[in-house]
Amino acid sequence: MPDSRRFLDPRVLNRIDKLELKARLVVEGTVAGLHRSPYRGVSVEFAQHRQYVPGDDLRFLDWKIFARSDRYTIKEFEEETNLIAHIFLDASGSMRYSSMTPGGDEKQITKFHYASWAAAALAHLALRQRDAVGLVVFDEKVRSVVPPSAGVNHLDLLLRTIGGIEPSASTAPEKALMESANSITRRGMVLLFSDLMADAASVLKALSTLRARGHDVIVMRVLDPAEVHFEFDRMTRFDNLEGADQLLVDPRSIRTAYLEEFKKHDEALRRGCVADRIDLHRLTTETPLDVSLVAYLGARAARHRLRA
Numbered sequence: 001m002p003d004s005r006r007f008l009d010p011r012v013l014n015r016i017d018k019l020e021l022k023a024r025l026v027v028e029g030t031v032a033g034l035h036r037s038p039y040r041g042v043s044v045e046f047a048q049h050r051q052y053v054p055g056d057d058l059r060f061l062d063w064k065i066f067a068r069s070d071r072y073t074i075k076e077f078e079e080e081t082n083l084i085a086h087i088f089l090d091a092s093g094s095m096r097y098s099s100m101t102p103g104g105d106e107k108q109i110t111k112f113h114y115a116s117w118a119a120a121a122l123a124h125l126a127l128r129q130r131d132a133v134g135l136v137v138f139d140e141k142v143r144s145v146v147p148p149s150a151g152v153n154h155l156d157l158l159l160r161t162i163g164g165i166e167p168s169a170s171t172a173p174e175k176a177l178m179e180s181a182n183s184i185t186r187r188g189m190v191l192l193f194s195d196l197m198a199d200a201a202s203v204l205k206a207l208s209t210l211r212a213r214g215h216d217v218i219v220m221r222v223l224d225p226a227e228v229h230f231e232f233d234r235m236t237r238f239d240n241l242e243g244a245d246q247l248l249v250d251p252r253s254i255r256t257a258y259l260e261e262f263k264k265h266d267e268a269l270r271r272g273c274v275a276d277r278i279d280l281h282r283l284t285t286e287t288p289l290d291v292s293l294v295a296y297l298g299a300r301a302a303r304h305r306l307r308a
Contacts, residue, residue: 007120007162008121008124012289016121017125021297062074083126083131083132083189086135087133087135087191087193088138089119089165089193090115090171090195091112091137092168092197092242095110095167096110110167110285111224114289117289126189132148138173144165169242173196173206174203177206177207181209181210184215187213190218191219191220193222194219195223196219207278218279219269219278219279220283220296221282223283232251235249236251
């Protein structure tokens, strides 16, 4: 098995292959698939009636309405179509973080590894649905771009690109999103995998711009459990993974302040995403990936059915 395929866990794929990654919003596409298109045409899903005008195809006349009202009406359908999924993967220095496993000497997987596995799994799922997938890897700038494609060998290209990346530098997800936004000409899906250790207002502004342009936006916030709970209990040296700074501190003296700031930042992201109808889902590296993805995809599918 090629080394790049290490990002694909057969257990994860086996579980999510039973699910779908459907667009919540109207997208633009060219191949018959799972997602609603803004273009009217012949399909399995009825959209609406409208008054007949000369030149309309008589095959779509609704004869039942004509029999009841003596009015000519045309049945319109919404074309089912494919989408383009744009994956944004954070490769900044903070994504290298991994806390120690409680009671052991082994380190947990880094946030970047976990995010890479999640991105690879959803790329596999989208390609299996005949959707096109593109990739943008970024830190404080865009580092690597793989144009969207639905080709049979495209997943290998995505995985090789991810496999050649080492996290470094500071992070600026808003810059990568805005830099790429102008090149995304068709409405589709944007999936951001990041710890979002950045200014919440700046990130939300970029995400809101993408939503305003009609994209379905999904944010997978990847965190280490130590960042969420801050359960350090002895003198600890904290290294800045996006710089050269170090700080030796008694974590018990700052735990309350840290957790308050973390909660404030987390809540700002949550409120902003809710306001713009952006999916925000937290992934923690202690949770098996198949459990996290099945929970998210299942909940998303349930919401989709309720709106249908």
